Each structure stands twice: as structure tokens, then as C-alpha cells.
Amino acid sequence: MTNETNNIVEDKLELEDKFLAPENRKRQVTTPDGTIIEVDPLRDYFSDARPQIYRPNSIPVIENFLNWARAESLWVLGFGTGCGSIELPPLTTPRFDAYRFGVQMRATPRQSNVFIISGYLSVKTLKRVVRSYEQMPNPKYVIALGSCTINGGMYYDSYNTINRLDQYMPVDVYIAGCMPRPEALLAGFNKLKELIKAGKAEKANEYVENFDWYKANQKKIIKDWNMPDYNW
Amino acid sequence: MEQLINKLQKSFKLSDVKHQRENLTFVTVKKDSALDLVTHCRDYEGFSHFVLLSCVDWIEDGKFQLTYLLNNPSGKFDLGIRTFISRDNASMTSAHLLWRQIATYQRELKEMYGIDFPGSPRVDESFILEGWDEIPPMRREFDTKKYSEDTYFPREGRGSNDPATYMKSKLYPDDEK
Amino acid sequence: MDFDLTKLLFTLLGLLIVLNWGILMSGIIRKIGxxxxxxxxxxxxxxxxxxxxNYAIRSQITHGIMFYLGPVFRLSGGVGLFLFMPMIFGSEHWSNYSFQGDLILLMYFQFFGMLGMALGAGEGGHPNSAIGISRGLSQFTTIEVPMTLAVIAIAIQYHTLSIADIVAAQQGSILNWTVFTNPFATVAAMLSVLGAFGHSPFNLVKAPNEIPIGPPTEYHGTFLGVLRTNAAILHVIEAVLFMNLFFGGASNWFELFLKSFLIYFWSVFVGMVFPRFRIEQSVRWFLKIPTLLGIIAIILA
Incomplete structure (x- = not known):
């Protein structure tokens, strides 16, 4: 399994080497003691193993308890993709105060559980979004904010923004509107909490199950695919 | 402003002088002398601030219109210098030596319109569209709606309304005009 | 030394109390903020x-042995501090494993966790974590300067390196506390504790919006849980250390809670008022007034 994936990655890299930044290309490096080694930064920096499915705990009581903890402690990745990200900062202000719902902002995908796709998503941003999404640890949830993520919104005929987010990553909660106000976002958080507590927010596993379909869709529009298939 | 235009008329062939506002004037020059005029305005007429470089696609005439917008901070007025270049094999002399930031504008124009600026730094690198392999998207022969429908999985059942007629029918349903 | 099961159990119980008090204390502080x-x-x-x-996160990603050991070192630094800290004065059960000269050990243990974190974050693979950890270490080194000076001044004053003896010397009256008998050392140490707690003026190292170049960037799930557990323990222990050294120690748990909360609140109080310092500013600041006060304290002692 892993060997096959490695081969695919290698073949692809040779094809698309032209997109790589110079510091990420394969190259020969002379070590201080004189031997020449080959360095392939893409292989060194990233793992190319396929993602795994993590089943929920089989004991319902424990899983419900853990789901309660996950629902009450939502850590949001601070990644604003479009104009909707201007609705995120007011959440921490006295007027809306999302902290009282256990919603906190984190700056690194490794520590966050919720990814808010805020508004339109251009192809260039989608590439970064996919990487950040895959770096988040397993129970992870996506909130799609605004009409642009549902059907393209007012950018439905743009050459550069996607129309439907659910073709590229699984979405837990949609918040419609252009733009939704922070109250709508809070309602979305509460809806997400209900889903998590009911054990219905297992979209991270869904992403892994339909991994090839999602990857094909992503690669259809990200034409300079210069990263490994799965990067974590 | 009038004095400045008259003064420039003596050494450059200005055509189509248009006084847009009290403090904004557009002039049109030939492609060959456009950068000479820009340089002259920068060095001798006090236009020390470069505002923007933009492009308009006149597909019916087969031309691109480039506009160099300059600002004179001491006189508080703007001068737009227009020039027309051919749409086929569109190419223009690079102006990045006058102001360094022009290189970024030229990089964007190369990507969005396909206008080449030989010698401009990093002009061939992708600017916003990474890995774009269609014709440049801001050219008017590019059908952006069709491209979007082919590429981005449009959702079934999405409708749009013309805002004017829609609001009219909503707000004044009895108005039969 | 013979094995004493009761003492061990009491120590573990104390650790549990300290951990929960630390979590509750930071919750109260955030509520106040x-x-x-x-x-x-x-x-x-x-x-x-x-x-x-954090402990329930399903997928964990490791970057090598040191990546595992970083949080472990950090936690052992916090627990080590606890083990050698006499918590309640005069109590046989709650004095943990303190001994003559434990002050030296505690000063060392304060640095231990930071070093472990440096090793772990260095292996995290994040290109900027080396910058983050070097900033953290440089700030912590300068924090140690006035603190060490103050501790030396106290050691000279009381002619002992045992925390229990220092606490014993402060009993009797409130005027026997070090804060009145040796004000310069106290002020120097209280200024340096601002940095040790990592609140606002000096929290550049691990502030959330600085995390992209901070040490714990790559830590997630259980690793982060261990780090947070340690942070809760460490905050209480640092406060208890200062309580023992300068404010007369505590004779029961309630007094310990109150005093440690007030000492912790002092750093939060300053943090609410002052904006964040950059590393080079904070390094200079620590080497100026607090260090000067520490030197004065030593000279007077």
C-alpha cells in the first residue's frame, strides 16, 4: 500500500517538477565530510502515508462523555479565507463573546478542531485550506460560512472561486447569508455542538473514506499540484 | 493644469485630452512616446508619485489601452497617460526602472491580459493564478461563466434575479409600467 | 531513607489538589479578565x-523521540518542583520531600522544563520553532538573574538554603515576613515573577497569536494536554515558592489557596494594564531595574 503510494507520488513529482519552488526540488548536496547525498525536501518534510479512519470509542457512555467535552471546547483555526473572516473578530468582543460557549481561537491547525471557511474560496486559497485541513487532528469539523461556499453566491460565475465547498471537503454546518452576522455564526456553533453531542459529526472519517473522490476533485482545479497527496 | 498640458503639447504629440475633474486629466499618446512622457513628467513636472498602471481590453478595435496614472503631490493633481497597444502579441516596454512597484503591476497584467513586458523582474512567475493554463482570464474573449460552469460543479437550482426588476416587483407589485 | 507509603500517598494527593487548584485558578483569572x-x-x-x-483527540502525529520527551521533560520539571516544595508549614504530611538545600534544586528545576521543551520543539519540524524556543530561553535566562540574586540575598539573610527553615524564620508576626525584613529582594523577585508566570508584558513566547513561531506550535492532542497539565501545576508551585520565600508560608490549605491566588493575581493585574513587550525589550527590562534591586539586596544583606 505505502509503496504504491510512494511510486505514484514520485511519478507525479517528476511530471510537475516545474511548479516546485527551487528550494523544494530534488538536488544533490555535499555533506561536510565530502560524500554526496540526494535531498528531496518534499519527501523529507512531509509524510505521504494515506490518512487513517479512527473509529469512535465502542463504549457509548465514554464516547458520549468525550463528545460532550469536544462540543464544549471548540478551538477554531484562525484562518480567514474570504470577506467573511471579518465576522470572526467580533466574536471575541464583549457584544458577542463566543468564549462563553467554549469557542476559542487557535493559531495553528494542529491544535484546532473547527475550520471556518469564511466566504468565497479562490483556487489559490483552496490549496492552503486543503493542507491546513489535513493537518488538523482527527475529530475535526468544518463550518461553511456564507452563500459563496454553498452555491458560489455572487461569485458563481467567477473564473477563480469555487462554487461548492462540499466537493472538496466534507462540511458539517452551513451558515447561509451574504454575509451572515456574528449571531448567525453563534447559532452555527450551537448547531455544531448539537451534532457533536449526537455523535453525528464524524465527517473527518467520511473524508478518509471518500479520499480518492475528494482528491480527484481537488486536483481538477488545483493545476499546479506541487505537494504530496496527503500532508500532515 | 491647462498650462501643463500646453507645455507638454510642445514636445509630445498629445491627443484626446480630457479634463475629467479639476485635478484629474487624461491624455493619450503613441506607444513609442508613452514612457518618454512618463519619465518627463516624473523628472521635470513634479509627478513623483506613481498611482497605478491599469489596462482596458477594447476587443472591437483589437487594442489594449494601458493607463499610467501619476500624481503630483505638491500640486495635488493627477495625470493619466493613456496609450494603445495591439492585442496580437501584446507587448510593452517595461517601466520598472522608473518606479520599482511597476514590476508588480506588470506581472499582474502579464497574467491577467497576457501583455508581455520584456525585462521586467519576475514577470513570468504566476501572481495570483497558480498553474493557470487557459487564455488569460481578463481578456474579453474568455467566457468566465462557461469556464466556471465547466470547472466548479455548479449547484443545481441556483437562480439569479435582476436586482432592479426583482426589487420593483417586490416593492411595487401594483405598478404596471 | 526508609520507604513511607503514607507520605507518598499524601504527596500524590497534594499533587492532585495542586493540579485542580491550578486549573480552577486560571479559570477564575480568565473570568476576571x-x-x-x-x-x-x-x-x-x-x-x-x-x-x-485534548486527551480525547484521536490522531496523534509524532516527529521523533525528542518530540515525545519534550512534554514529558516539561511535566517532570513541574512535578519535580512540587516534590521538593514544602506546601504547608509545620505539617508532616504536606511538606513533601523537601530537605536541606532544596532551594538550589528548585532553582535548577525551574529551568529544566524549559530545556526539555527546547529539545522537543527543536524536533517538531516547524521551521520557526528554533527561533521561538531561543526567544523563550533568552527571556527565561534574564528572568533568572534577578530571581537568583533575590534568592541569594535571602539565603544570606537567613543563613540557610532550606525552604522549610526560611518559612520557620518568618513565623510569629506579619512583620517577620521577608517582604518587610528584606524589601529589595522581595521587589526584585516579584518583578521577575511577572516573567515566570508568562502573563501579558512578557508572554510573547507563548501568546496565541505568536504561536506560529512559538515552541508549542506542533504539539496537539495528548502532548498539548500534558503541557497544559504542567502549566496548571507550575503556576501554583511558582506562587507557593514565592509565598514560602517572601510571604511567610502557609499553615493550612486555605491560607495557601488565598496567598497563591493573590501572588498569581499580581502578575495578571500587571498583565491587564500593560501591553506586550518584545523579547529584546523584556530582556533589557529584566537586566535593568530588577537586577539592580537584586544587587542592592545582596549588598544590604
């Missing part, structure tokens, strides 16, 4: 939920 900002604020029990959630 929210109320200062006229917000309703986070629930006080949010710390426990965050811990449970």
Missing part, C-alpha cells in the same frame, strides 16, 4: 473540558 473587558467570559470549569478534549 473577561469581566474587566465587560464580557460574560469563559466558564470557570473550561480548563477541565479543554484537558479532557
Amino acid at each position: 473577561a469581566r474587566v473587558a465587560k464580557r460574560y467570559g469563559i466558564p470557570v470549569y473550561q480548563g477541565w473540558i479543554d484537558l479532557i478534549k
